[in-house]
Amino acid sequence: xxxxxxxxxxxxxxxxxxxxxxxxxxxxxxxxxxxxxxxxxxxxxxxxxxxxxxxxxxxxxxxxxxxxxxxxxxxxxxxxxxxxxxxxxxxxxxxxxxxxxxxxxxxxxxxxxxx
Amino acid sequence: xxxxxxxxxxxxxxxxxxxxxxxxxxxxxxxxxxxxxxxxxxxxxxxxxxxxxxxxxxxxxxxxxxxxxxxxxxxxxxxxxxxxxxxxxxxxxxxxxxxxxxxxxxxxxxxxx
Numbered sequence: 481x482x483x484x485x486x487x488x489x490x491x492x493x494x495x496x497x498x499x500x501x502x503x504x505x506x507x508x509x510x511x512x513x514x515x516x517x518x519x520x521x522x523x524x525x526x527x528x529x530x531x532x533x534x535x536x537x538x539x540x541x542x543x544x545x546x547x548x549x550x551x552x553x554x555x556x557x558x559x560x561x562x563x564x565x566x567x568x569x570x571x572x573x574x575x576x577x578x579x580x581x582x583x584x585x586x587x588x589x590x591x592x593x594x595x
Numbered sequence: 596x597x598x599x600x601x602x603x604x605x606x607x608x609x610x611x612x613x614x615x616x617x618x619x620x621x622x623x624x625x626x627x628x629x630x631x632x633x634x635x636x637x638x639x640x641x642x643x644x645x646x647x648x649x650x651x652x653x654x655x656x657x658x659x660x661x662x663x664x665x666x667x668x669x670x671x672x673x674x675x676x677x678x679x680x681x682x683x684x685x686x687x688x689x690x691x692x693x694x695x696x697x698x699x700x701x702x703x704x705x706x707x708x
Contacts, residue, residue, distance in 0.1 A: 489635075513694030523683060525638075525699040532694055571637060580645060581626060581689055582653070583697055585637035 482507045484574050486586035493562050494594050501557045501589045503572030509533075512576040514548065514555045515583070519569040531555065562593045597622045601686050601700035607708045608673065608680060616671045616703045618686035624698070625691045627669035631655060632683040632702075641684075644669055645691065673705065681706050 483506040493499045505514065516528040529539065531548050539546050543563075547556045559566055569590045573583045599620045608614045618627065626645045630638035640653030644663040658677025663669055669688075673680045683704050687697040 484637075486637075511694075515696055517699075522701070523704075524701045525685065525687075527696040527698070530694065530696050575694060577694065580643065580651075581691065581694070581697075582628070582640055582643060583630075583638070583687075585630075585639075587635070587637040 482509075482574055482576065482584045484572050484584050484586035486572055486589050488589045489587070490590040490592070492592045492594065495563060496561050497593075498558060498560050499562050499591065499593075501559075501570050501572075501591070503555045503557065503586060505553050505555065505572070505574050507574060507576060509576035509578055511578070512574060515573040515575070516546070516555075516557050517571045517573060519571065519588070521568070525571070528557075559591075562591075564593050564595055567591060567593045599686055599688055599698055599700035601684075601703050603703060604701065606703055606705045608705060609708050611675045613672055613674050614705070616673070616684055616686075616705070618669045618671065618700060619667055620669075620686075620688045620698075621667060622688055622690070622698060623666070624688035625666070626689045627663070628687045628689075628697065629653075629659075629661065629669070629671045630685045630687065632685060638685060641671065 485504045512533045518526045543560045545558045569588045572586045602617045628643040629641040642661040644650035660672045686700045689697045
């Protein structure tokens with residue numbers, strides 16, 4: 481069975497602090513994909529990044545960076561120098577082609593960035 | 596611009612009433628999905644369709660029905676059998692294969708009157 485766990489329900493930081501959102505996943509598939517989505521207060525889900533199970537390179541995009549480690553089944557997301565506009569709920573998700581590309585979501589982490 | 600359009604944005608249901616949520620995409624995507632989101636929870640899959648005239652139940656299909664008569668459209672009906680329909684509903688689509696990211700609509704918020 482596939483499962484995604486986001487143990488942090490809510491995180492509060494002050495602007496300019498760095499923050500890391502944790503994601504741990506379970507799957508028996510050898511080929512799978514991991515995603516991060518952002519859900520601002522308006523409700524829509526915004527795609528941030530995708531990694532496949534064969535690519536463990538870490539990635540940096542501006543203030544965002546992702547650390548994928550198969551050995552610990554983790555796909556953590558770090559925001560550097562956080563800003564108020566980063567306040568949102570962040571979801572980690574997993575899909576596998578063998579599972580018809582259905583997304584299995586974690587329960588989300590609500591990030592609040594205070595000025 | 597290509598995208599997914601969900602309507603209405605807000606919907607109210609009376610007891611014993613069926614309501615239909617609309618989802619239209621112009622991305623030429625093959626697969627479409629319906630998710631339900633409850634406060635403080637992640638998204639749960641209701642139904643999905645990988646091809647026209649075919650669809651499968653997700654994890655929480657009871658009390659819901661769908662149709663896929665056109666590639667662009669995947670409406671969701673919340674029937675009177677769904678006893679707790681108050682939630683945020685999100686529609687998504689994807690171009691099949693290769694773990695592509697799902698594209699989401701802006702959602703419909705359904706409440707009971």
